[in-house]
Amino acid sequence: MEGGLALKALGLLVVALTMGLEAEDEGYEAEREAMVRYQIEARGIKDRRVLKAMRRVPRHLFVPPEYRDAAYEDRPLPIGEGQTISQPYIVALMTESLGLTGRERVLEIGTGSGYQAAVLAELAREVYTVEIVPSLAARARELLERLGYENVHVRSGDGFFGWPEAAPFDAVILTCAAPRVPERPLEQLKDGGRMVLPLGEDPFFQSLVLITKKGEGFEQRPITGVVFVPMTGEIERRRGP
Numbered sequence: 001m002e003g004g005l006a007l008k009a010l011g012l013l014v015v016a017l018t019m020g021l022e023a024e025d026e027g028y029e030a031e032r033e034a035m036v037r038y039q040i041e042a043r044g045i046k047d048r049r050v051l052k053a054m055r056r057v058p059r060h061l062f063v064p065p066e067y068r069d070a071a072y073e074d075r076p077l078p079i080g081e082g083q084t085i086s087q088p089y090i091v092a093l094m095t096e097s098l099g100l101t102g103r104e105r106v107l108e109i110g111t112g113s114g115y116q117a118a119v120l121a122e123l124a125r126e127v128y129t130v131e132i133v134p135s136l137a138a139r140a141r142e143l144l145e146r147l148g149y150e151n152v153h154v155r156s157g158d159g160f161f162g163w164p165e166a167a168p169f170d171a172v173i174l175t176c177a178a179p180r181v182p183e184r185p186l187e188q189l190k191d192g193g194r195m196v197l198p199l200g201e202d203p204f205f206q207s208l209v210l211i212t213k214k215g216e217g218f219e220q221r222p223i224t225g226v227v228f229v230p231m232t233g234e235i236e237r238r239r240g241p
């Protein structure tokens, strides 16, 4: 009987938490709709599933409270530790480039706030996301769990090494700028798999590129110019001649 009571209590807790989350969404739905229409659809994002995901994920919960009212503006925002949550359009553009159908295993490098991971979780089967700053990883894990994203796995570590135990992946997304394509994550792609990343050494300008694995080779095409925070860790130590 004790088990039954505990279960009831748990049920009530879940209801209370869900109501809490719904209350937190109040007032932001219209802003989110406007974001999707005027920043994302208007700029040519067409994938219906991507648009639906962008309409669902409560972006304001992924930014610090003092930026909540700016969450749906057309720009990146600070998330602490010198890091940023990407501009909504860039999140949509990178996500669309991966061509997700719902069956994929995806690796993200640079969890940050967890926002991009949540968008991916709406569109793929499993999302593995790695964050080098432990406090950011912990915060993102907690929020994603609270929002019910059971298909997201957050690890604190250096994405330079990818996530070998969870490989191979159908798609890889880097949300920090890499001076060169990191080899391990690339190796962890399936044949036909796609990887999108901001590529370049310039801290104020990188090229967003899409790489497709074709047998032993790779095809690479530029998408647009972007500005991302740099990838840190092992890739910096290995820089040089």
Ligand code: SAH
Pocket (backbone or CB within 6 Å): 079, 083, 084, 085, 086, 109, 110, 111, 112, 113, 114, 115, 116, 117, 130, 131, 132, 133, 136, 157, 158, 159, 160, 175, 176, 229, 230, 231, 232, 233, 234
């Ligand atoms: N996708 C995030 C935005 C991330 S900003 C979001 O939706 O909010 C880029 C993130 O990459 C930062 O949090 C930074 O700490 C992280 N990062 C930088 N180098 C990394 C590395 N080598 N491995 C994993 N994460 C890294």
